[in-house]
Amino acid sequence: MDASLATGHAEGHAASHVDDDQKVRIGMFLYVVTDILFALFLLTAYLFLRSSNTQNAWFPTGVPDLGGVQSIALFETIALVISGLAYLVGHLGARADNQALLRGGIVVAALAWLAALGIQYYYVGHLPIITSDGAFASSYITLSGYHMFHLLLGLPMLIGITVRSLQGRYSAARHLGITTIGYFWYWAVILGIIIWLLPILLPPHL
Numbered sequence: 001m002d003a004s005l006a007t008g009h010a011e012g013h014a015a016s017h018v019d020d021d022q023k024v025r026i027g028m029f030l031y032v033v034t035d036i037l038f039a040l041f042l043l044t045a046y047l048f049l050r051s052s053n054t055q056n057a058w059f060p061t062g063v064p065d066l067g068g069v070q071s072i073a074l075f076e077t078i079a080l081v082i083s084g085l086a087y088l089v090g091h092l093g094a095r096a097d098n099q100a101l102l103r104g105g106i107v108v109a110a111l112a113w114l115a116a117l118g119i120q121y122y123y124v125g126h127l128p129i130i131t132s133d134g135a136f137a138s139s140y141i142t143l144s145g146y147h148m149f150h151l152l153l154g155l156p157m158l159i160g161i162t163v164r165s166l167q168g169r170y171s172a173a174r175h176l177g178i179t180t181i182g183y184f185w186y187w188a189v190i191l192g193i194i195i196w197l198l199p200i201l202l203p204p205h206l
Helices: 002-051 068-096 099-125 135-165 176-201
Strands: none
Touching: 002 135, 002 176, 068 099, 068 176, 099 135, 099 176, 135 176
C-alpha cells in the first residue's frame, strides 16, 4: 500500500513538473508573440508615415542624414548575430549534454550581447537627429530605443543563464531556461537586424 502511494505521488509530481515546464514555455512564447505584434505596429507606422509624407514632414529640409553613424549600427548588428549564433551553439550543447559546448556558447553569446548593448548606447547617443526633426526621426528613434529596451531586458536573463551554465546546472534532461530564454534572445537578434536594414532598404529620403 505504501509502495503504491509512493508510486502515485512520484507520478503526480512528474506530471506537475511537466505541466509547470509547459506553462513556462507558453508564457515566454506568448510574451514574444506580443512583443512581435508591437514591433510590427511600430514598423507599420514607419511605412505609413514614409508613404504618406503628410505636409512633407517625413524628412523636412535641413534635417541631417544618418551619415557615418550607420557604420556603428553595422558593428552592433554583427555583435548581435554573433550572440545569436553562439547562443544556438550553447543551446545545442545543452541538448547534447556537452558542457564545454554549452558553457563556451553561452559565454560568447553573453559577451557579444554586452558589446551590442554598449554599441547601441553609443549609437543612439550620437544620432544626428532628434524626435522633433520630422516623422522619420521620431519613428526611427522610437524603434532604436525599443531595441535598446530589449538589450537591457536581456541583461538579467544573460546573467542568470551564464551563471547557471558555468555551474553545470543545465543538461540534456534539464535545459528549460535556455530554451525559453532562447525565444526572446533570437527574436531580439532578428529585430536588431530589421532595424539596421530599415533605413537602408527604405531610406529617409523619398
